[in-house]
Amino acid sequence: MSEQQPGPDLTPRPNRILAEPATPENCAADRRTTTEQQIAAGAARDQAAFTRINAAGG
Template sequence: MSDQPQPDLTPQPSRILAEPATVQACTADLHSPDEQHIAAGAARDQAAFTRINAAGG
């Protein structure tokens, strides 16, 4: 048997929920119009593939 440490499986608090919603934090989350367009396209793709998989395709 190896003596490797076991991973810590204790639930950890969400870093996102722990941070205060300040103007500076929100400004740091903003993306350029191109990045927003790419993210929206990726979300549409993910939703489409989810519907295809749910339909048994």
């Protein structure tokens, strides 16, 4: 008989960015990790490229 492994913890966690009040200081400070910043930059480049493609009629 094998032991069952516990599943992943699916407990909701508060968003650390949304949990902060929207002050000018907090908005100016980028609270994302380096990986999150790279992912966001890549998504922005993709969005810009697809916008150019669609605008060109592609």
